[in-house]
Amino acid sequence: MKKTLLTLALAGIVLTANSCKKNESSEVKIDFTQSYEDAALALSTAQKNYEAALATNDPVKIEAAKKELQAAQEKYVQSKNAYVAEGGTVKTEYENYLTASTQVLGATASEAISNVVKGSDSIISGKVTTAVENKTAEVKNKLNAEKAKISEETKKTVADVKASADKTKEDFKKSADETKKTANEEIDKAKKSLNNLLGK
Incomplete structure (x- = not known):
């Protein structure tokens, strides 16, 4: 009788262990x-x-x-x-x-141009001229990080905008509208591309 009870107890332990393993x-x-x-x-x-x-x-x-x-x-x-x-x-x-x-x-060109335009806006509104250097460094660092993805034409565009940032505040006032228009067109293209990708 003891032997039978012991066998049943062991069988119960084995079944419980197997059940736990399956659950785990x-x-x-x-x-x-x-x-x-x-x-x-x-x-x-x-x-x-x-x-x-x-x-x-x-x-x-x-x-x-x-x-x-x-x-x-x-x-x-x-x-x-x-x-x-x-x-x-x-x-x-x-x-x-x-x-x-x-x-x-992959569409980083519009983003880089947008950063430059924001820098132009802050200069036009009369912020300290060090904003020019900060924004120029920001664009340069971004281009270095993303250069494997950006085409030669985009690099030239950003370099041209960077050169413009080194000019006087007066030069920015004259060319800001044109720069913003170009950048907005690029941004609109990126947005349309994004909407097309997402099926909107």
């Missing part, structure tokens, strides 16, 4: 799925934030939204790889978020 593995699977879906949602949200930032024409907001979108892209790719390694199937809708965001981030 299924929980890990759910975690990978949730992580993948959360990363895709964050990527979609970051795209919308970037689009909203572009609409403000504020270089600080655009840069912050761009960094958020790049971070969301990296997180999505990491989560996707882990999810696929665990046997998950990639969703086309989520991959479209990644493709669209990659194309959007």
Whole structure:
């Protein structure tokens, strides 16, 4: 009798241990799925934030939204790889978020021009002339960081605007309207391109 009870007890322990292992593995699977879906949602949200930032024409907001979108892209790719390694199937809708965001981030020319125009506006409004040097350095640093993506024509355009920034305040007053018009056209093109990519 004792032997039978002991055997039954051991069998119960083994079954309980196996059940726990199954539950643990299924929980890990759910975690990978949730992580993948959360990363895709964050990527979609970051795209919308970037689009909203572009609409403000504020270089600080655009840069912050761009960094958020790049971070969301990296997180999505990491989560996707882990999810696929665990046997998950990639969703086309989520991959479209990644493709669209990659194309959007490639359009840096308008962003650089927008930063220069903002610098011009601050000079025209009578801010200290050191704003010229600060904005010039900001554009130069941005171009260095993005030079692999920017075409030779865009580099020339930004260099021309940079040279204009070194001129007198009076020169800015005469050419500001033309510079802003050109920049706004470029920004409008970028916005239209973004809207086309997102199907709006």
